[in-house]
Amino acid sequence: MAHASIVLENVTVDFGGYHALQNLSFGVPEGQFAAIVGPTGCGKTSVLNMVAGLAKAASGQVRCGGRLVDSVQCSAAYMFQQDALLPWKTVLENVLLGPLLRGAARRDAETLARHWIARVGLKGLEARYPAQLSGGQRKRVAMAQALICGLPVLLLDEPFSALDAQTRVLMEEELLTLWQEQGATVLFVTHDLEEAISLADRVLIFSAGPGSRLKADYRVDLPRPRNVVEARFIPGFMDLYRRIWADLKEEVLASHERSKASA
Amino acid sequence: MSAPKLRHRGAILALQIGILAAILMTWETAARVRVLDPFFFSQPSLFLARAFTWLTNSGPLLGGRSIYEHLLVTLVETAGGFGLGVAFGVAAGFLLGRSEFWSRVFNPYIQVLNALPRLVLAPIFVLILGIDERSKVALGFTLVFFIVFFNAFRGVREVDRHIVNNARLLGANERQLAWHVLLPSAMTWILSSLHTSVGFALVGAIVGEYMAAAKGLGWVISQAQGNFDSAGVFAGMTILCGAVIVIELFVNAAERRLVRWK
Numbered sequence: 001m002a003h004a005s006i007v008l009e010n011v012t013v014d015f016g017g018y019h020a021l022q023n024l025s026f027g028v029p030e031g032q033f034a035a036i037v038g039p040t041g042c043g044k045t046s047v048l049n050m051v052a053g054l055a056k057a058a059s060g061q062v063r064c065g066g067r068l069v070d071s072v073q074c075s076a077a078y079m080f081q082q083d084a085l086l087p088w089k090t091v092l093e094n095v096l097l098g099p100l101l102r103g104a105a106r107r108d109a110e111t112l113a114r115h116w117i118a119r120v121g122l123k124g125l126e127a128r129y130p131a132q133l134s135g136g137q138r139k140r141v142a143m144a145q146a147l148i149c150g151l152p153v154l155l156l157d158e159p160f161s162a163l164d165a166q167t168r169v170l171m172e173e174e175l176l177t178l179w180q181e182q183g184a185t186v187l188f189v190t191h192d193l194e195e196a197i198s199l200a201d202r203v204l205i206f207s208a209g210p211g212s213r214l215k216a217d218y219r220v221d222l223p224r225p226r227n228v229v230e231a232r233f234i235p236g237f238m239d240l241y242r243r244i245w246a247d248l249k250e251e252v253l254a255s256h257e258r259s260k261a262s263a
Numbered sequence: 264m265s266a267p268k269l270r271h272r273g274a275i276l277a278l279q280i281g282i283l284a285a286i287l288m289t290w291e292t293a294a295r296v297r298v299l300d301p302f303f304f305s306q307p308s309l310f311l312a313r314a315f316t317w318l319t320n321s322g323p324l325l326g327g328r329s330i331y332e333h334l335l336v337t338l339v340e341t342a343g344g345f346g347l348g349v350a351f352g353v354a355a356g357f358l359l360g361r362s363e364f365w366s367r368v369f370n371p372y373i374q375v376l377n378a379l380p381r382l383v384l385a386p387i388f389v390l391i392l393g394i395d396e397r398s399k400v401a402l403g404f405t406l407v408f409f410i411v412f413f414n415a416f417r418g419v420r421e422v423d424r425h426i427v428n429n430a431r432l433l434g435a436n437e438r439q440l441a442w443h444v445l446l447p448s449a450m451t452w453i454l455s456s457l458h459t460s461v462g463f464a465l466v467g468a469i470v471g472e473y474m475a476a477a478k479g480l481g482w483v484i485s486q487a488q489g490n491f492d493s494a495g496v497f498a499g500m501t502i503l504c505g506a507v508i509v510i511e512l513f514v515n516a517a518e519r520r521l522v523r524w525k
Protein backbone atom coordinates (compact mmCIF):
# COMPACT_ATOMS: atom_id res chain seq x y z
CA MET A 1 0.00 0.00 0.00
CA ALA A 2 2.58 2.49 -1.14
CA HIS A 3 2.24 6.19 -1.92
CA ALA A 4 -0.29 7.30 0.61
CA SER A 5 1.44 10.04 2.53
CA ILE A 6 -0.41 13.35 2.76
CA VAL A 7 1.39 16.68 2.61
CA LEU A 8 -0.02 20.20 2.80
CA GLU A 9 2.41 23.02 2.05
CA ASN A 10 1.53 26.64 2.79
CA VAL A 11 -2.07 26.07 1.91
CA THR A 12 -4.47 28.99 1.92
CA VAL A 13 -8.18 28.51 1.43
CA ASP A 14 -10.17 31.45 0.18
CA PHE A 15 -13.96 31.78 0.08
CA GLY A 16 -14.50 35.01 -1.80
CA GLY A 17 -12.07 37.04 0.31
CA TYR A 18 -12.60 35.09 3.52
CA HIS A 19 -9.39 33.19 4.25
CA ALA A 20 -10.57 30.18 6.17
CA LEU A 21 -7.07 28.70 6.33
CA GLN A 22 -3.83 30.57 5.92
CA ASN A 23 -0.40 29.11 5.23
CA LEU A 24 -1.28 25.79 6.71
CA SER A 25 1.42 23.14 6.49
CA PHE A 26 1.55 19.66 7.86
CA GLY A 27 2.36 16.18 6.71
CA VAL A 28 0.95 12.79 7.59
CA PRO A 29 3.22 9.87 6.75
CA GLU A 30 1.87 6.77 5.13
CA GLY A 31 -0.10 4.54 7.46
CA GLN A 32 -0.52 7.13 10.20
CA PHE A 33 -3.82 7.77 11.94
CA ALA A 34 -4.09 11.53 12.40
CA ALA A 35 -6.97 13.21 14.18
CA ILE A 36 -7.85 16.82 13.42
CA VAL A 37 -9.49 18.83 16.16
CA GLY A 38 -10.43 22.49 16.15
CA PRO A 39 -13.22 24.95 16.83
CA THR A 40 -16.22 24.90 14.53
CA GLY A 41 -15.69 26.70 11.24
CA CYS A 42 -11.90 26.57 11.42
CA GLY A 43 -11.51 24.71 8.14
CA LYS A 44 -11.30 21.02 8.97
CA THR A 45 -13.76 19.98 6.29
CA SER A 46 -11.97 22.26 3.84
CA VAL A 47 -8.74 20.35 4.45
CA LEU A 48 -10.39 17.01 3.75
CA ASN A 49 -12.01 18.42 0.62
CA MET A 50 -8.64 19.53 -0.67
CA VAL A 51 -7.01 16.20 0.03
CA ALA A 52 -9.93 14.51 -1.76
CA GLY A 53 -9.44 16.81 -4.72
CA LEU A 54 -12.93 18.32 -4.40
CA ALA A 55 -11.66 21.80 -3.56
CA LYS A 56 -8.62 23.74 -4.66
CA ALA A 57 -6.26 25.73 -2.49
CA ALA A 58 -6.01 29.42 -3.37
CA SER A 59 -2.28 29.05 -2.91
CA GLY A 60 0.05 26.33 -1.74
CA GLN A 61 0.11 22.67 -2.59
CA VAL A 62 -1.61 19.51 -1.50
CA ARG A 63 0.17 16.28 -2.24
CA CYS A 64 -0.93 12.75 -1.77
CA GLY A 65 1.57 9.92 -2.20
CA GLY A 66 4.00 12.46 -3.64
CA ARG A 67 1.60 13.45 -6.42
CA LEU A 68 0.02 16.84 -6.62
CA VAL A 69 -3.72 16.61 -5.99
CA ASP A 70 -5.39 18.53 -8.80
CA SER A 71 -8.57 16.58 -9.47
CA VAL A 72 -10.82 14.12 -7.71
CA GLN A 73 -8.70 11.53 -5.95
CA CYS A 74 -9.27 7.90 -6.74
CA SER A 75 -7.14 6.58 -3.92
CA ALA A 76 -9.09 8.23 -1.11
CA ALA A 77 -12.29 7.09 0.59
CA TYR A 78 -14.24 9.99 2.05
CA MET A 79 -16.96 9.84 4.62
CA PHE A 80 -18.70 13.17 4.44
CA GLN A 81 -19.90 15.25 7.36
CA GLN A 82 -23.27 15.61 5.61
CA ASP A 83 -25.52 12.87 4.41
CA ALA A 84 -24.26 11.82 1.00
CA LEU A 85 -25.91 8.45 0.44
CA LEU A 86 -27.79 8.06 -2.82
CA PRO A 87 -31.40 8.30 -1.64
CA TRP A 88 -32.76 6.33 -4.60
CA LYS A 89 -30.58 3.32 -3.88
CA THR A 90 -31.11 0.73 -1.17
CA VAL A 91 -28.58 0.12 1.57
CA LEU A 92 -27.17 -2.79 -0.43
CA GLU A 93 -26.95 -0.78 -3.66
CA ASN A 94 -25.30 2.12 -1.85
CA VAL A 95 -22.65 -0.06 -0.30
CA LEU A 96 -21.83 -2.02 -3.43
CA LEU A 97 -21.57 1.15 -5.50
CA GLY A 98 -17.84 1.73 -4.97
CA PRO A 99 -16.69 -1.70 -6.18
CA LEU A 100 -19.27 -1.62 -8.99
CA LEU A 101 -18.10 1.78 -10.27
CA ARG A 102 -14.54 0.56 -10.10
CA GLY A 103 -15.31 -2.33 -12.39
CA ALA A 104 -16.11 -5.25 -10.09
CA ALA A 105 -18.68 -7.78 -11.29
CA ARG A 106 -22.10 -7.15 -9.81
CA ARG A 107 -22.17 -10.51 -8.00
CA ASP A 108 -18.79 -10.01 -6.37
CA ALA A 109 -19.65 -6.45 -5.39
CA GLU A 110 -22.86 -7.70 -3.82
CA THR A 111 -21.18 -10.43 -1.81
CA LEU A 112 -18.63 -7.95 -0.53
CA ALA A 113 -21.31 -5.39 0.28
CA ARG A 114 -23.32 -7.91 2.32
CA HIS A 115 -20.21 -8.68 4.30
CA TRP A 116 -19.67 -4.99 5.03
CA ILE A 117 -23.27 -4.34 5.92
CA ALA A 118 -23.01 -7.10 8.50
CA ARG A 119 -19.76 -5.63 9.73
CA VAL A 120 -21.33 -2.26 10.51
CA GLY A 121 -24.23 -4.05 12.21
CA LEU A 122 -26.96 -3.45 9.64
CA LYS A 123 -27.68 -7.04 8.60
CA GLY A 124 -31.31 -7.38 7.64
CA LEU A 125 -31.63 -3.78 6.47
CA GLU A 126 -30.12 -4.39 3.02
CA ALA A 127 -33.34 -3.61 1.17
CA ARG A 128 -34.18 -0.39 3.04
CA TYR A 129 -33.81 3.02 1.47
CA PRO A 130 -31.82 5.71 3.33
CA ALA A 131 -35.05 7.58 4.11
CA GLN A 132 -36.18 4.54 6.06
CA LEU A 133 -33.12 4.52 8.33
CA SER A 134 -32.24 6.42 11.49
CA GLY A 135 -29.49 9.03 11.41
CA GLY A 136 -27.04 6.68 13.08
CA GLN A 137 -27.90 3.84 10.71
CA ARG A 138 -27.32 6.12 7.75
CA LYS A 139 -23.89 7.03 9.12
CA ARG A 140 -23.06 3.36 9.37
CA VAL A 141 -24.11 2.76 5.78
CA ALA A 142 -21.89 5.67 4.77
CA MET A 143 -19.04 4.06 6.68
CA ALA A 144 -19.48 0.73 4.91
CA GLN A 145 -19.76 2.56 1.59
CA ALA A 146 -16.50 4.40 2.19
CA LEU A 147 -14.49 1.52 3.64
CA ILE A 148 -15.52 -1.26 1.28
CA CYS A 149 -13.01 -0.28 -1.39
CA GLY A 150 -10.04 -0.64 0.96
CA LEU A 151 -8.36 2.49 -0.33
CA PRO A 152 -4.97 3.67 0.98
CA VAL A 153 -6.28 7.03 2.23
CA LEU A 154 -9.28 7.44 4.55
CA LEU A 155 -10.87 10.82 5.09
CA LEU A 156 -13.44 10.77 7.88
CA ASP A 157 -15.34 13.93 8.76
CA GLU A 158 -16.99 13.55 12.17
CA PRO A 159 -18.04 10.05 11.22
CA PHE A 160 -19.44 9.00 14.56
CA SER A 161 -20.96 12.19 15.90
CA ALA A 162 -24.51 11.03 15.17
CA LEU A 163 -24.13 7.69 16.90
CA ASP A 164 -25.19 6.77 20.41
CA ALA A 165 -22.33 6.11 22.83
CA GLN A 166 -22.50 2.31 22.60
CA THR A 167 -22.69 2.04 18.83
CA ARG A 168 -20.01 4.64 18.65
CA VAL A 169 -17.57 2.51 20.60
CA LEU A 170 -18.38 -0.47 18.38
CA MET A 171 -17.75 1.56 15.25
CA GLU A 172 -14.55 3.02 16.63
CA GLU A 173 -13.32 -0.49 17.39
CA GLU A 174 -14.31 -1.60 13.93
CA LEU A 175 -12.43 1.30 12.38
CA LEU A 176 -9.29 0.55 14.39
CA THR A 177 -9.39 -3.13 13.48
CA LEU A 178 -9.80 -2.25 9.86
CA TRP A 179 -7.03 0.29 9.96
CA GLN A 180 -4.73 -2.23 11.58
CA GLU A 181 -5.55 -4.73 8.82
CA GLN A 182 -5.20 -2.32 5.92
CA GLY A 183 -2.69 0.21 7.17
CA ALA A 184 -4.40 3.16 5.50
CA THR A 185 -3.38 6.74 6.09
CA VAL A 186 -6.22 8.34 8.05
CA LEU A 187 -7.37 11.92 8.51
CA PHE A 188 -10.07 11.81 11.16
CA VAL A 189 -11.97 14.98 12.01
CA THR A 190 -13.74 15.08 15.34
CA HIS A 191 -14.91 17.46 18.04
CA ASP A 192 -14.47 14.81 20.66
CA LEU A 193 -11.02 15.01 22.16
CA GLU A 194 -11.30 11.68 23.96
CA GLU A 195 -12.18 10.00 20.72
CA ALA A 196 -9.25 11.68 18.97
CA ILE A 197 -6.73 10.57 21.59
CA SER A 198 -8.03 7.04 21.98
CA LEU A 199 -7.96 6.38 18.23
CA ALA A 200 -5.12 8.38 16.75
CA ASP A 201 -1.32 8.30 16.58
CA ARG A 202 -1.36 12.04 16.48
CA VAL A 203 -3.72 14.91 17.24
CA LEU A 204 -3.54 18.10 15.18
CA ILE A 205 -5.13 21.19 16.73
CA PHE A 206 -6.30 23.89 14.34
CA SER A 207 -6.58 27.45 15.55
CA ALA A 208 -9.78 29.47 15.29
CA GLY A 209 -10.57 30.98 11.88
CA PRO A 210 -10.25 33.18 9.93
CA GLY A 211 -6.71 32.47 8.85
CA SER A 212 -6.64 29.24 10.76
CA ARG A 213 -3.29 27.46 11.09
CA LEU A 214 -1.81 24.50 12.89
CA LYS A 215 -1.84 25.48 16.55
CA ALA A 216 -0.34 22.32 18.01
CA ASP A 217 0.66 18.85 17.02
CA TYR A 218 0.61 16.12 19.66
CA ARG A 219 1.91 12.59 19.36
CA VAL A 220 -0.18 9.99 21.11
CA ASP A 221 2.17 7.34 22.41
CA LEU A 222 -0.38 4.97 23.80
CA PRO A 223 0.39 1.34 22.99
CA ARG A 224 -1.13 -0.49 20.02
CA PRO A 225 -3.24 -2.46 19.41
CA ARG A 226 -5.59 -0.35 21.45
CA ASN A 227 -8.95 -0.96 22.94
CA VAL A 228 -10.92 2.23 22.53
CA VAL A 229 -12.54 2.04 25.95
CA GLU A 230 -9.56 0.81 27.89
CA ALA A 231 -7.25 3.33 26.29
CA ARG A 232 -9.00 5.96 28.34
CA PHE A 233 -7.76 4.35 31.54
CA ILE A 234 -4.11 4.13 30.51
CA PRO A 235 -2.06 6.43 32.76
CA GLY A 236 -0.73 8.79 30.06
CA PHE A 237 -4.23 9.43 28.65
CA MET A 238 -5.58 11.96 31.12
CA ASP A 239 -2.37 13.89 31.18
CA LEU A 240 -2.35 14.17 27.39
CA TYR A 241 -6.01 15.06 27.42
CA ARG A 242 -5.42 17.92 29.84
CA ARG A 243 -2.55 19.34 27.81
CA ILE A 244 -4.40 19.17 24.50
CA TRP A 245 -7.60 20.51 26.03
CA ALA A 246 -5.72 23.56 27.37
CA ASP A 247 -4.66 24.38 23.81
CA LEU A 248 -8.01 23.60 22.28
CA LYS A 249 -9.93 25.58 24.87
CA GLU A 250 -8.08 28.77 23.97
CA GLU A 251 -9.07 28.37 20.35
CA VAL A 252 -12.62 27.42 21.08
CA LEU A 253 -12.98 30.51 23.25
CA ALA A 254 -11.30 32.69 20.64
CA SER A 255 -13.65 31.35 18.00
CA HIS A 256 -16.61 31.98 20.25
CA GLU A 257 -15.50 35.55 21.01
CA ARG A 258 -15.05 36.27 17.32
CA SER A 259 -18.42 34.95 16.34
CA LYS A 260 -20.02 36.98 19.12
CA ALA A 261 -18.11 40.09 18.06
CA SER A 262 -19.23 39.75 14.46
CA ALA A 263 -22.82 39.05 15.42
CA MET B 264 -53.97 0.04 7.80
CA SER B 265 -55.76 0.33 11.11
CA ALA B 266 -59.51 -0.06 11.47
CA PRO B 267 -60.30 3.60 12.32
CA LYS B 268 -58.35 4.71 9.28
CA LEU B 269 -60.34 2.33 7.11
CA ARG B 270 -63.59 3.70 8.50
CA HIS B 271 -62.32 7.15 7.70
CA ARG B 272 -61.75 6.07 4.14
CA GLY B 273 -65.25 4.72 3.82
CA ALA B 274 -66.68 7.96 5.18
CA ILE B 275 -64.66 10.00 2.72
CA LEU B 276 -65.79 7.90 -0.23
CA ALA B 277 -69.43 8.04 0.93
CA LEU B 278 -69.23 11.83 1.22
CA GLN B 279 -67.61 12.14 -2.19
CA ILE B 280 -70.40 10.14 -3.79
CA GLY B 281 -72.98 12.07 -1.78
CA ILE B 282 -71.67 15.41 -2.99
CA LEU B 283 -71.74 14.25 -6.62
CA ALA B 284 -75.33 13.01 -6.18
CA ALA B 285 -76.35 16.30 -4.57
CA ILE B 286 -74.87 18.31 -7.42
CA LEU B 287 -76.57 16.16 -10.05
CA MET B 288 -79.90 16.32 -8.24
CA THR B 289 -79.76 20.09 -7.83
CA TRP B 290 -78.85 20.41 -11.47
CA GLU B 291 -81.69 18.13 -12.53
CA THR B 292 -84.22 19.98 -10.39
CA ALA B 293 -82.99 23.40 -11.55
CA ALA B 294 -83.34 22.29 -15.16
CA ARG B 295 -86.83 20.88 -14.58
CA VAL B 296 -88.12 24.03 -12.93
CA ARG B 297 -86.39 26.07 -15.64
CA VAL B 298 -84.00 27.92 -13.37
CA LEU B 299 -81.35 26.56 -15.71
CA ASP B 300 -82.20 26.46 -19.37
CA PRO B 301 -81.74 22.84 -20.50
CA PHE B 302 -81.02 24.07 -24.00
CA PHE B 303 -77.65 25.34 -22.77
CA PHE B 304 -77.12 23.38 -19.59
CA SER B 305 -78.80 20.11 -20.56
CA GLN B 306 -79.86 18.01 -17.61
CA PRO B 307 -78.26 14.99 -15.92
CA SER B 308 -81.09 12.58 -16.77
CA LEU B 309 -80.65 13.43 -20.46
CA PHE B 310 -76.91 13.40 -20.84
CA LEU B 311 -76.35 10.42 -18.56
CA ALA B 312 -78.91 8.51 -20.64
CA ARG B 313 -77.04 9.58 -23.77
CA ALA B 314 -73.70 8.49 -22.38
CA PHE B 315 -75.29 5.20 -21.40
CA THR B 316 -76.63 4.65 -24.92
CA TRP B 317 -73.23 5.39 -26.41
CA LEU B 318 -71.45 3.09 -24.01
CA THR B 319 -73.86 0.18 -24.47
CA ASN B 320 -73.87 0.28 -28.27
CA SER B 321 -70.64 -1.04 -29.64
CA GLY B 322 -71.89 -0.67 -33.20
CA PRO B 323 -71.22 2.48 -35.27
CA LEU B 324 -73.12 5.50 -33.96
CA LEU B 325 -71.16 8.71 -34.29
CA GLY B 326 -69.56 9.49 -37.61
CA GLY B 327 -69.61 5.77 -38.39
CA ARG B 328 -67.71 4.81 -35.25
CA SER B 329 -68.59 3.59 -31.78
CA ILE B 330 -67.75 5.74 -28.76
CA TYR B 331 -65.03 3.23 -27.91
CA GLU B 332 -63.30 3.83 -31.21
CA HIS B 333 -63.35 7.57 -30.57
CA LEU B 334 -62.05 7.08 -27.07
CA LEU B 335 -59.27 4.86 -28.33
CA VAL B 336 -58.23 7.48 -30.90
CA THR B 337 -58.02 10.13 -28.17
CA LEU B 338 -56.08 7.86 -25.85
CA VAL B 339 -53.60 6.89 -28.56
CA GLU B 340 -53.02 10.57 -29.33
CA THR B 341 -52.57 11.30 -25.64
CA ALA B 342 -50.08 8.47 -25.25
CA GLY B 343 -48.20 9.64 -28.35
CA GLY B 344 -47.92 13.25 -27.20
CA PHE B 345 -46.97 12.16 -23.72
CA GLY B 346 -44.37 9.60 -24.81
CA LEU B 347 -42.65 11.90 -27.29
CA GLY B 348 -42.80 14.86 -24.92
CA VAL B 349 -41.21 12.86 -22.11
CA ALA B 350 -38.52 11.34 -24.32
CA PHE B 351 -37.42 14.62 -25.86
CA GLY B 352 -37.97 16.61 -22.68
CA VAL B 353 -35.74 14.29 -20.66
CA ALA B 354 -33.06 14.27 -23.34
CA ALA B 355 -33.06 18.06 -23.79
CA GLY B 356 -33.27 18.80 -20.07
CA PHE B 357 -30.45 16.41 -19.42
CA LEU B 358 -28.14 17.78 -22.10
CA LEU B 359 -28.72 21.43 -21.22
CA GLY B 360 -28.60 20.67 -17.51
CA ARG B 361 -25.12 19.26 -17.94
CA SER B 362 -23.83 22.20 -19.95
CA GLU B 363 -23.74 25.68 -18.47
CA PHE B 364 -22.68 27.09 -21.85
CA TRP B 365 -25.49 25.65 -23.98
CA SER B 366 -28.13 26.29 -21.38
CA ARG B 367 -27.18 29.97 -21.51
CA VAL B 368 -27.26 29.96 -25.31
CA PHE B 369 -30.73 28.41 -25.45
CA ASN B 370 -32.19 30.21 -22.47
CA PRO B 371 -34.03 33.04 -24.30
CA TYR B 372 -35.51 30.64 -26.87
CA ILE B 373 -36.80 28.35 -24.19
CA GLN B 374 -38.28 31.20 -22.21
CA VAL B 375 -40.12 32.58 -25.23
CA LEU B 376 -41.34 29.22 -26.47
CA ASN B 377 -42.56 28.36 -23.02
CA ALA B 378 -44.39 31.67 -22.61
CA LEU B 379 -46.11 31.26 -25.97
CA PRO B 380 -49.62 29.82 -25.56
CA ARG B 381 -48.91 26.76 -27.62
CA LEU B 382 -52.56 25.94 -28.25
CA VAL B 383 -52.44 28.59 -30.97
CA LEU B 384 -50.15 26.21 -32.82
CA ALA B 385 -53.03 23.76 -33.30
CA PRO B 386 -54.18 25.18 -36.68
CA ILE B 387 -50.60 25.20 -37.93
CA PHE B 388 -50.12 21.58 -37.00
CA VAL B 389 -53.33 20.75 -38.83
CA LEU B 390 -52.01 22.51 -41.93
CA ILE B 391 -48.65 20.80 -41.78
CA LEU B 392 -49.57 17.37 -40.49
CA GLY B 393 -53.18 17.01 -41.65
CA ILE B 394 -56.34 16.51 -39.61
CA ASP B 395 -55.52 12.98 -38.49
CA GLU B 396 -53.86 11.87 -35.25
CA ARG B 397 -50.44 13.26 -36.02
CA SER B 398 -51.39 16.91 -35.54
CA LYS B 399 -52.88 16.10 -32.11
CA VAL B 400 -49.81 14.20 -31.04
CA ALA B 401 -47.72 17.20 -32.10
CA LEU B 402 -49.86 19.55 -30.03
CA GLY B 403 -49.69 17.33 -26.96
CA PHE B 404 -45.94 17.03 -27.50
CA THR B 405 -45.36 20.78 -27.40
CA LEU B 406 -47.32 21.00 -24.16
CA VAL B 407 -45.67 18.05 -22.45
CA PHE B 408 -42.15 18.71 -23.68
CA PHE B 409 -41.66 21.95 -21.75
CA ILE B 410 -42.98 20.63 -18.47
CA VAL B 411 -40.73 17.61 -18.62
CA PHE B 412 -37.83 19.64 -19.95
CA PHE B 413 -37.89 22.13 -17.08
CA ASN B 414 -38.19 19.41 -14.49
CA ALA B 415 -35.39 17.30 -15.95
CA PHE B 416 -33.25 20.43 -16.19
CA ARG B 417 -33.83 21.30 -12.56
CA GLY B 418 -33.33 17.72 -11.47
CA VAL B 419 -29.92 17.64 -13.10
CA ARG B 420 -29.01 21.12 -11.88
CA GLU B 421 -30.14 20.84 -8.33
CA VAL B 422 -28.85 17.43 -7.46
CA ASP B 423 -27.21 17.54 -4.07
CA ARG B 424 -23.54 18.52 -4.32
CA HIS B 425 -22.50 16.07 -1.65
CA ILE B 426 -24.13 13.18 -3.46
CA VAL B 427 -22.31 14.08 -6.66
CA ASN B 428 -18.99 14.40 -4.83
CA ASN B 429 -19.58 11.13 -3.04
CA ALA B 430 -20.26 9.30 -6.30
CA ARG B 431 -17.16 10.81 -7.91
CA LEU B 432 -14.97 9.74 -5.03
CA LEU B 433 -16.47 6.28 -5.13
CA GLY B 434 -15.07 6.12 -8.64
CA ALA B 435 -17.84 7.27 -10.97
CA ASN B 436 -16.83 8.56 -14.39
CA GLU B 437 -19.06 11.01 -16.26
CA ARG B 438 -21.24 8.32 -17.77
CA GLN B 439 -21.67 6.50 -14.47
CA LEU B 440 -22.42 9.77 -12.74
CA ALA B 441 -25.18 10.45 -15.24
CA TRP B 442 -26.67 7.00 -14.80
CA HIS B 443 -26.42 6.58 -11.03
CA VAL B 444 -26.95 10.14 -9.86
CA LEU B 445 -28.17 12.71 -12.38
CA LEU B 446 -30.82 10.60 -14.08
CA PRO B 447 -32.45 9.38 -10.84
CA SER B 448 -32.41 12.91 -9.51
CA ALA B 449 -34.05 14.20 -12.69
CA MET B 450 -36.56 11.35 -12.52
CA THR B 451 -37.84 12.47 -9.14
CA TRP B 452 -38.56 15.92 -10.54
CA ILE B 453 -40.13 14.55 -13.69
CA LEU B 454 -42.34 12.22 -11.70
CA SER B 455 -43.51 15.07 -9.53
CA SER B 456 -44.92 16.62 -12.71
CA LEU B 457 -46.31 13.40 -14.11
CA HIS B 458 -49.93 14.27 -13.37
CA THR B 459 -49.56 17.64 -15.04
CA SER B 460 -47.85 16.21 -18.11
CA VAL B 461 -50.40 13.47 -18.63
CA GLY B 462 -53.14 16.04 -18.23
CA PHE B 463 -51.56 18.30 -20.81
CA ALA B 464 -51.14 15.46 -23.28
CA LEU B 465 -54.87 14.84 -22.98
CA VAL B 466 -55.60 18.57 -23.37
CA GLY B 467 -53.51 18.56 -26.57
CA ALA B 468 -55.46 15.64 -27.98
CA ILE B 469 -58.92 16.96 -27.06
CA VAL B 470 -58.31 20.55 -28.14
CA GLY B 471 -56.71 19.38 -31.38
CA GLU B 472 -59.71 17.17 -32.14
CA TYR B 473 -62.10 19.89 -31.16
CA MET B 474 -60.54 22.30 -33.63
CA ALA B 475 -60.21 20.03 -36.65
CA ALA B 476 -60.60 16.29 -36.83
CA ALA B 477 -62.81 13.47 -38.08
CA LYS B 478 -62.74 11.32 -34.98
CA GLY B 479 -61.90 11.29 -31.30
CA LEU B 480 -63.71 12.42 -28.19
CA GLY B 481 -62.97 16.10 -28.87
CA TRP B 482 -64.56 15.71 -32.27
CA VAL B 483 -67.66 14.07 -30.73
CA ILE B 484 -68.06 17.04 -28.39
CA SER B 485 -67.53 19.61 -31.14
CA GLN B 486 -70.09 17.80 -33.38
CA ALA B 487 -72.66 17.85 -30.60
CA GLN B 488 -71.99 21.52 -30.03
CA GLY B 489 -72.39 22.23 -33.76
CA ASN B 490 -75.83 20.60 -33.60
CA PHE B 491 -76.85 22.59 -30.51
CA ASP B 492 -77.00 19.25 -28.75
CA SER B 493 -76.00 20.15 -25.22
CA ALA B 494 -76.82 16.66 -23.93
CA GLY B 495 -74.23 15.32 -26.41
CA VAL B 496 -71.62 17.84 -25.18
CA PHE B 497 -72.14 16.86 -21.56
CA ALA B 498 -72.28 13.16 -22.39
CA GLY B 499 -68.91 13.51 -24.14
CA MET B 500 -67.54 15.32 -21.13
CA THR B 501 -68.85 12.64 -18.78
CA ILE B 502 -67.02 9.97 -20.72
CA LEU B 503 -63.91 12.14 -20.75
CA CYS B 504 -64.11 12.42 -16.95
CA GLY B 505 -64.31 8.65 -16.68
CA ALA B 506 -61.24 8.28 -18.89
CA VAL B 507 -59.32 10.82 -16.79
CA ILE B 508 -60.11 8.94 -13.60
CA VAL B 509 -58.81 5.69 -15.10
CA ILE B 510 -55.65 7.41 -16.37
CA GLU B 511 -55.05 8.95 -12.94
CA LEU B 512 -55.26 5.52 -11.35
CA PHE B 513 -52.48 4.31 -13.66
CA VAL B 514 -50.37 7.41 -13.04
CA ASN B 515 -50.69 6.98 -9.28
CA ALA B 516 -49.63 3.36 -9.54
CA ALA B 517 -46.65 4.29 -11.72
CA GLU B 518 -45.66 7.02 -9.28
CA ARG B 519 -45.81 4.70 -6.31
CA ARG B 520 -43.61 2.17 -8.07
CA LEU B 521 -41.01 4.65 -9.25
CA VAL B 522 -40.50 6.68 -6.08
CA ARG B 523 -40.58 3.83 -3.63
CA TRP B 524 -37.49 5.25 -1.97
CA LYS B 525 -39.10 8.48 -0.77
Ligand SMILES: Nc1ncnc2c1ncn2[C@@H]1O[C@H](COP(=O)(O)OP(=O)(O)OP(=O)(O)O)[C@@H](O)[C@H]1O
Nearest residue numbers: 015018020039040041042043044045046047081209
Ligand atom coordinates in the same frame (compact mmCIF):
# COMPACT_ATOMS: atom_id res chain seq x y z
N1 LIG C 1 -18.71 27.34 0.12
C1 LIG C 1 -18.35 28.23 1.08
N2 LIG C 1 -18.51 29.56 0.87
C2 LIG C 1 -18.14 30.45 1.81
N3 LIG C 1 -17.59 30.14 2.98
C3 LIG C 1 -17.41 28.83 3.24
C4 LIG C 1 -17.77 27.81 2.30
N4 LIG C 1 -17.46 26.62 2.84
C5 LIG C 1 -16.94 26.87 4.04
N5 LIG C 1 -16.90 28.20 4.30
C6 LIG C 1 -16.37 28.84 5.49
O1 LIG C 1 -15.04 28.41 5.67
C7 LIG C 1 -14.80 28.11 7.02
C8 LIG C 1 -14.29 26.70 7.15
O2 LIG C 1 -15.33 25.80 6.82
P1 LIG C 1 -15.22 24.24 7.10
O3 LIG C 1 -16.45 23.60 6.62
O4 LIG C 1 -13.94 23.73 6.55
O5 LIG C 1 -15.20 24.24 8.70
P2 LIG C 1 -15.11 23.01 9.70
O6 LIG C 1 -13.84 23.18 10.46
O7 LIG C 1 -15.30 21.74 9.00
O8 LIG C 1 -16.32 23.30 10.69
P3 LIG C 1 -17.28 22.28 11.45
O9 LIG C 1 -16.49 21.72 12.60
O10 LIG C 1 -18.40 23.11 11.94
O11 LIG C 1 -17.68 21.23 10.48
C9 LIG C 1 -16.09 28.38 7.76
O12 LIG C 1 -15.96 29.62 8.43
C10 LIG C 1 -17.14 28.44 6.70
O13 LIG C 1 -18.11 29.39 7.03
Ligand SMILES: [Mg+2]
Nearest residue numbers: 044045081157
Ligand atom coordinates in the same frame (compact mmCIF):
# COMPACT_ATOMS: atom_id res chain seq x y z
MG1 LIG D 1 -16.79 20.37 8.96
